[in-house]
Amino acid sequence: MIVLLSVLALAVLALITQAGVMALQRIYPQQGNTIEVAGAHLNVVDLGPRDADGPAVVLLHGASSNLETMRPLGELLAKHRRVILIDRPGHGWSARDDLRNSTPAMQARIVDEALRKLEVGAAIFVVHSLAGAFGPLMALDYPHRTAGLVMLAPVLYPWPGGAGTYNTIVTTPVIGPLLAFTITLPLGLLLAKPVARGVFAPQAMPDGFIAGSRTPLLLRPREFLANAWELIGLKAAVANQAPRYDAIKVPVVVITGDSDVTVSPARHSRAFAAAVPQARLIVLPGVGHMVQYAAPELVASEIETMIAELGAGPKAAMR
Template identity: 60%
Template structure:
């Protein structure tokens, strides 16, 4: 009798999840263009002027989000004077990946390199947040000809103590994961999303319309939540493997982080990276939390412009002995 009741409850939750996915996708439809590459179909938004001589800016979001988390307000502000490319990482937002296992920075770096090749873009300045700190550094390591500069916001770069949350670890497992993702994740997530997002913003307040403006409920769809959980579960080993190579990075790097970030600790990630890559410009703001692009977008824009000005100066200088 108990098993029958459990099956009925799970069936009802699965129906609720299916209906919820339909409603969420109608509320937040796809924008941009779809670019088909090997292993994925990538959603990309291309905004801003295209007549500049400097490389375009490629903005890449972190975990539990999509390209709108980098577009509003930062991407839209940058696009006033620069060409800005925004992507949904493979498996996130409206980008689909063929295999759930394609979760590591190395694999996703290869996918984004394919996207840039399809677009005919020679090189970009990367602006990356959180999880994608590992992705940006991997692109700089594996495809140095594609990356002219790297601006990292509260980046992940090194292994850390602890895990990525028991629920994410459970969803990343082969058997229980699909069951959780297709039954309780969406209804439970809708109840908890606002509180969870507020915690990431601390000590800054979260804008009242943040979840809606950034299409965050898309995360709660089963396929995306499973991809996100897998990305998080495999990240520690990925940065453990690539961290010894950071000294190979020769491009200009700027890091903006906060000493109040309790999601990605600056002392574990940003400061050691700046020691490993000597040309890094490290800016640590007091009382700044994890959502750098929302809290201090003007500072990010200033540092992007500083990097571009430095590139222009370097290119103008004559070469010699």
């Protein structure tokens, strides 16, 4: 009887989850265009004047999110610049064929291919949190595509511990997918606000952030699994690539908050700035992980300064 009731409960939760997925996709429809690339398709939003002088600015979001978390900064920049927002593979309205394979190197290749199809030349990459891990790979492996890096609270080095208990469980064979397709969505809807508040701390989470950032899309089973596999593989990936950082040649600005408890400023931003000779480090007092919300004008100013120093004459050649 207990087994029967358990199976029945899981079946009901699976139906609730499927209905929830359909509802979320109606509430938060795709905002952008689909670019087909090898092994994935990407949702891309192109803002600002296409013929703006200087390099385009490409904004890439972190884990457990989508391009909407970078849109406010993007709209600020798009007054004068071509700005490209991308749902990274597996997030938002992008998807990847292999949920388990999402290394920074793979994502850098996919982003490079998408930008080539968009006829974007050398760009300024603005990378937040987990996306910080493949910002350096854009500069190292795709120098023709990278004019400069602006890194916001980036993940760049291995850290003590793992990738979170729930991510470990949800990537376990059999039980992981079972959880993802049954309890993750209803449980996640209850926890979304307190978890997001913790990421913003000590700043207050903006009113309407959960809906405005379309965060509930993360709770769809395939996206949740893609996000978990990405986090599980991240530590080994950054350990492998970190010895290459001193070979970066493009301009780099790193902006972090000294009160960030999500990504350690000392372990990541300070260590990276020490390893990359031309990197400039800005540490914001009293600021947490969501730098682009705490200090958007400063971030935009640093991007504009970098573009000015690069020279805002003829547009970067198309590659």
